Amino acid sequence: MPVVETPVTLTPLDAGLTDAEVRRIRNDFPILGTEINGSPLVYLDSGATSQNPTSVMEAEQEFYEQRNAAVHRGAHTLAVDATDAYEDARAAVARFIGARVNELVWTSNATEGINLVAYAMSNAAAGRGGEAARRFAVGPGDRIVVTEMEHHANLIPWQELAARTGAELQFIPVADDGTLRLEDAAAVITPNTRLVAFSHASNVLGTINPVGELVALAQAVGALTLLDACQSVPHLPMDVKALDVDFLVFSGHKMLGPTGIGALYGRAELLNAMPPFLTGGSMITTVTMERAEYLPAPNRFEAGTQRISQAVALGAAANYLAETGMERVEAWEAALGARLVEGLGAIPGIRVLGPGSGLPRIGLAAFDVDGVHAHDVGQFLDDRGIAVRVGHHCAQPLHRRLGLTATTRASTYLYTTTDEVDAFLDAVAGVRPFFGASS
Amino acid sequence: MSAGLEQLYQQIILDHAKERYGSPLREYDGAGRAGESHQLNPVCGDEITLRAGVADGSVTTVTWDGAGCAISMASASVLTGLAEGLPRDEVLVLVDAFREVMRSRGRIEADEEVLGDAAAFSGVSRFPARVKCAMLAWVALEESLLAANG
Numbered sequence: 150m151p152v153v154e155t156p157v158t159l160t161p162l163d164a165g166l167t168d169a170e171v172r173r174i175r176n177d178f179p180i181l182g183t184e185i186n187g188s189p190l191v192y193l194d195s196g197a198t199s200q201n202p203t204s205v206m207e208a209e210q211e212f213y214e215q216r217n218a219a220v221h222r223g224a225h226t227l228a229v230d231a232t233d234a235y236e237d238a239r240a241a242v243a244r245f246i247g248a249r250v251n252e253l254v255w256t257s258n259a260t261e262g263i264n265l266v267a268y269a270m271s272n273a274a275a276g277r278g279g280e281a282a283r284r285f286a287v288g289p290g291d292r293i294v295v296t297e298m299e300h301h302a303n304l305i306p307w308q309e310l311a312a313r314t315g316a317e318l319q320f321i322p323v324a325d326d327g328t329l330r331l332e333d334a335a336a337v338i339t340p341n342t343r344l345v346a347f348s349h350a351s352n353v354l355g356t357i358n359p360v361g362e363l364v365a366l367a368q369a370v371g372a373l374t375l376l377d378a379c380q381s382v383p384h385l386p387m388d389v390k391a392l393d394v395d396f397l398v399f400s401g402h403k404m405l406g407p408t409g410i411g412a413l414y415g416r417a418e419l420l421n422a423m424p425p426f427l428t429g430g431s432m433i434t435t436v437t438m439e440r441a442e443y444l445p446a447p448n449r450f451e452a453g454t455q456r457i458s459q460a461v462a463l464g465a466a467a468n469y470l471a472e473t474g475m476e477r478v479e480a481w482e483a484a485l486g487a488r489l490v491e492g493l494g495a496i497p498g499i500r501v502l503g504p505g506s507g508l509p510r511i512g513l514a515a516f517d518v519d520g521v522h523a524h525d526v527g528q529f530l531d532d533r534g535i536a537v538r539v540g541h542h543c544a545q546p547l548h549r550r551l552g553l554t555a556t557t558r559a560s561t562y563l564y565t566t567t568d569e570v571d572a573f574l575d576a577v578a579g580v581r582p583f584f585g586a587s588s
Numbered sequence: 589m590s591a592g593l594e595q596l597y598q599q600i601i602l603d604h605a606k607e608r609y610g611s612p613l614r615e616y617d618g619a620g621r622a623g624e625s626h627q628l629n630p631v632c633g634d635e636i637t638l639r640a641g642v643a644d645g646s647v648t649t650v651t652w653d654g655a656g657c658a659i660s661m662a663s664a665s666v667l668t669g670l671a672e673g674l675p676r677d678e679v680l681v682l683v684d685a686f687r688e689v690m691r692s693r694g695r696i697e698a699d700e701e702v703l704g705d706a707a708a709f710s711g712v713s714r715f716p717a718r719v720k721c722a723m724l725a726w727v728a729l730e731e732s733l734l735a736a737n738g
Contacts, residue, residue, distance in 0.1 A: 186590055524632050524657035524721065525597075532593040540632050554633040554655060584658060585602055 165480025166473075168567060174473070175564050177202040188534030191569045196352055196380060196513050196560030197538050198402045201466070205405055208465035212458045220457055221431055221448070235457050238464025239447070242412055245467040246378075246397070247388035252420065254413040254447040255460055259379045260302040262398035262413035263346070265450060266375060267306040268426040270344070274314045278424035285373075285423055289315035292342040294372070296358075297323040297550055298351045301543040303377040307346060316343070321363075323550055327354040327503035334366055342372040349381035353544045353558065354503030355486060355510035357381070360392050368393075373419075379403055383562070384482055384511050386475040389414050401459065406466035410459035413450070420446030427452040470563075478563045482512030485561040485570055489514040492574035498581050502551060512561030515542065518577075520586030523555040529583060530557075533576050595711035596718075597658065600666075604705075605658035610668030613653040619643040623735030625728040629720050634660045638728035640671070642736040647671045647679055650729065657721050659712060664725030666705045676733055682706075683730045690719045 166174070175181050178200045183190050192200060212234055218227035220235045236250075243253040256262040272278065273285035287293065293307050297320050311318040321334045329347075338345060345367040350357050360376065367374045375396040381387065382397075383404035389397050396419070401410040415423070425432060425443055429452040434442040443449045470478065490510065493501045498519035504510045518526050527539035538558040541548045548554055559573055580586075616622035620643025628635050634656030641648040650668040654661055671679045686706055689698045694714040698707035712722045 186592070522657035524634070524718070525659070528596065528715070528718070529593065532590050545633075554635075584597070585606070 165477045165482075165484060166563065171481070171564060171566050175566075177204065177469075178564055179203065181564060185534035185536070186532055191533075191535040191572055193559040193561065193565070193569065193573055194536045194538050195383075195403070195562035195565070196558060198408070199383065199405050199562055200564065201405055201407065201462075202469055204469055205407070205462050205465045209407060209458045209462040212461045217458070219454060231457060234461045235455070238460045238462075241464040241471075242467045243414075245387065245471055246382060246399075246414060247390050248414045249417060251446055252389075252414055252417050254415065254420065254450045255455055256398070256411045256413050257409055257456070258400040258402070258411040259377060259398040260306075260400075260411075262396075262411060263303055263375065263377070264306045265413055265426040266396055266415075266423075267310040269423045271310055271313050272424040272426070278422065281422040282424050287311075287314050287316040287343050290341060291316040292339055293318050294321065294338055294342050294345045294367075295319075296321045296329055296347045298327075298329070298354060298356070298544065298547045299346075299348055300352050300377065300379070301545070302379075303346055303348060303375075304546070307344075321347070323354075323547065326505070327351070327356050327551075329356075329358055329363075331359065331362060334363060338363075338366045338370055338372065340370045342367070342370050344373045344375065346375040346377070348377040348379070350378075350384070350511045350513075351503065351547075352380050352513070353515050353542050353547055353556070355513040355515070356503050357385075357509050357511065360394065364393050380511060380513070383470075385479045395419055401463040401466065404463075404466055405469055406463035407459045410456050410463045412463075415446065417446065420449070425449055425452070429453050431455075473563060481563060482561050482565075483509070485565055485567070486510045486512040486514065488567060488570050489559055489561070489574075492570065493577065496574070496578050498586060499577065502556060512565065513558065514560075515556045515558040517553055517556050518580055518586070521580055521584045523557045525584060526557045526577075526580050529580050530573070530576050533572075535573055535576055537573075592711070592714065596715060598708045598711070600705055600708045601662040602658060604662035604665040607665055608654075608661055609665040610650050610652050611654060611665070612651065613637055613639055614649075614651040616641045616649065616651075618648045620648065621736050623732035623737070625731035625735065627724050627728045627731075629656075629660075629724060631720070632657065634721060634724055636660070636664060636724050636728050638664070638725060638732055640729055640732040640736060642676050642733065645677070646673065646675050647733070648673075650732075652725065652728070654725070656724065657718075659709070659718055659721040660724045663706075663709060663722045664728075666708070667725050667729060670704050670706055671729060676737070680730065680733060683726050686726055687723065689713055690722055 216230040218231040220232040243250050270285045273282040322330045374394045376394040378397050378399045382399040397414040402408040432452045500517045502515045523539040618641045622641040624639045626637045636654040638652040640650045698710045700707040
């Protein structure tokens with residue numbers, strides 16, 4: 150059984166960006182210079198949404214100023230320019246993740262990408278797509294597998310697919326240390342499993358899941374795989390072919406791009422055999438009053454006028470990241486993640502979720518403060534200009550599994566400095582004293 | 589520490605968040621009848637189950653179980669102390685008065701004569717994201733009183 154190793158390494162700090170380079174990078178992000186409540190903004194919520202560099206905002210503005218037109222229709226010069234910009238962006242993003250151009254479908258975000266696959270499977274179950282689409286059809290007796298650490302976006306679409314088709318939904322459980330119980334995975338991924346959907350990196354735990362092992366288990370039973378790469382594509386070097394997944398989704402706004410744009414990667418032979426989800430203009434070849442023939446991927450899944458300017462801006466974001474170097478971003482954030490975990494672990498009354506000190510994690514740490522609710526922690530930090538995420542982070546089942554309802558999460562990006570992490574740690578140390586939480 | 593934060597988390601609020609007057613929830617065995625309400629803020633997961641007894645037109649007891657931030661728990665505690673013993677209709681007026689302050693974005697300062705310790709929550713109205721926290725128990729009591737009447 151071929152096992153492809155996820156590119157996970159704990160690289161020493163000096164292999165990544167340097168503090169001086171990060172300071173230069175920050176000049177490209179105007180919002181990072183703002184003040185919040187009288188303090189310099191310390192933005193530690195990139196896991197929710199990242200900030201945009203000037204080049205990304207300019208790409209979108211330049212498109213509207215110089216190239217705006219509908220794409221893939223019309224013969225006038227602007228329409229050709231707009232189409233070129235739109236498709237160049239697709240090529241840039243496809244290259245960024247190691248995909249071929251016809252394997253990258255624009256979506257609104259990762260959530261829509263997952264729903265696209267779920268509804269395409271549902272349509273296949275209803276007989277749409279004919280013989281070629283039979284492999285996507287699920288029904289009674291079939292199983293869909295997710296994990297206990299999924300974001301709601303990679304859980305609820307599968308709950309709904311199971312409810313519509315009669316398939317059953319099962320999950321790979323999470324161990325106390327925030328890793329997947331791989332010893333149970335083989336028992337959960339049964340021969341009747343048709344799809345295994347899981348996250349590459351957890352948005353709560355920071356865990357980087359063993360993609361190779363899970364893909365091997367899925368492939369051994371002939372199941373499709375879908376990887377939620379929202380927290381990995383922005384932060385780690387990505388090669389979809391090396392990971393050997395069938396589908397992969399991510400969101401543009403978490404990788405320096407604008408909101409409203411994301412992408413679905415699918416292996417070309419799968420995308421071309423899969424029935425469409427949204428239907429209408431721009432995705433057809435021949436239409437009569439009774440039926441329609443569909444274009445191959447990616448256009449097959451891009452009905453109606455698309456998010457053209459956002460796609461162009463996301464292309465600029467991918468280029469910005471590629472020019473910086475994703476290996477260096479990964480190494481920098483691994484160092485920041487380690488600093489977060491070690492620093493938080495040293496503060497009395499703080500419980501950090503996920504992998505302990507010295508274990509691989511992305512630049513993200515969620516934690517519980519004994520005796521103080523996450524909302525109050527977030528409010529206290531905001532008072533010092535520090536932006537973090539509080540709540541269940543769209544992962545209620547995982548929080549329930551860990552015996553919590555809400556946690557506080559700090560997440561970094563390539564523009565985060567070690568000084569910011571230290572300012573955050575210093576502020577967190579003041580939380581329990583302020584609220585009078587006794588140890 | 590900014591003045592805004594200290595205004596938001598006044599000592600009386602921090603104290604009540606720990607004291608939690610009226611918690612835990614208890615069966616109602618008094619005269620008259622009781623109403624109950626469960627409120628959940630899906631944004632943050634704050635939750636409260638509140639039971640209020642009403643006899644002869646007055647609120648006899650308020651008990652509750654809750655999980656949430658300091659603002660929401662302190663608000664439930666303060667409200668319990670305020671409501672018990674008051675005529676039901678008067679409590680409903682207080683709920684409206686409190687709601688008006690909370691929705692004012694800092695424009696309306698609570699009247700301490702009317703709202704008592706609950707006036708300490710005036711600062712919350714400047715933090716729109718936290719207004720729901722402060723309102724949670726009040727909405728639960730309002731619903732409980734309407735249920736007790738029905």
